[in-house]
Amino acid sequence: MIGASISIAFVLLTVAGALFIWRLFQGPSVADRVIALDGLLMVVTCGILVETAREDSVTSLDTVLVVALVAFVGTGVMARYVERRGGE
Numbered sequence: 001m002i003g004a005s006i007s008i009a010f011v012l013l014t015v016a017g018a019l020f021i022w023r024l025f026q027g028p029s030v031a032d033r034v035i036a037l038d039g040l041l042m043v044v045t046c047g048i049l050v051e052t053a054r055e056d057s058v059t060s061l062d063t064v065l066v067v068a069l070v071a072f073v074g075t076g077v078m079a080r081y082v083e084r085r086g087g088e
Contacts, residue, residue, distance in 0.1 A: 009050045017043045030085065034078040041071035 020043060023036035045067050052060040 006050060006054045010047070013043050013047050013050065031082050034075065034082060038071055038075045041067060041074070045071065
């Protein structure tokens with residue numbers, strides 16, 4: 001039962017990642033692209049967490065912490081850039 005749930009989680013994360021990538025390349029304004037990149041990084045973070053749960057290990061938690069911090073700082077920097085640029 002747990003294996004099926006993890007498989008479903010990976011499928012949903014794959015769909016979400018594909019949609020965020022589509023928005024990243026499509027998306028008419030810089031703000032849309034920033035939000036898509038942030039969402040994509042969160043999908044990666046969740047994917048690493050699901051894989052960690054599947055393996056029943058804690059070795060990947062450092063990686064999750066780094067990816068989450070990079071996503072947070074990067075989103076803040078890009079939001080500042082969009083704000084100064086005028087938003088488009």
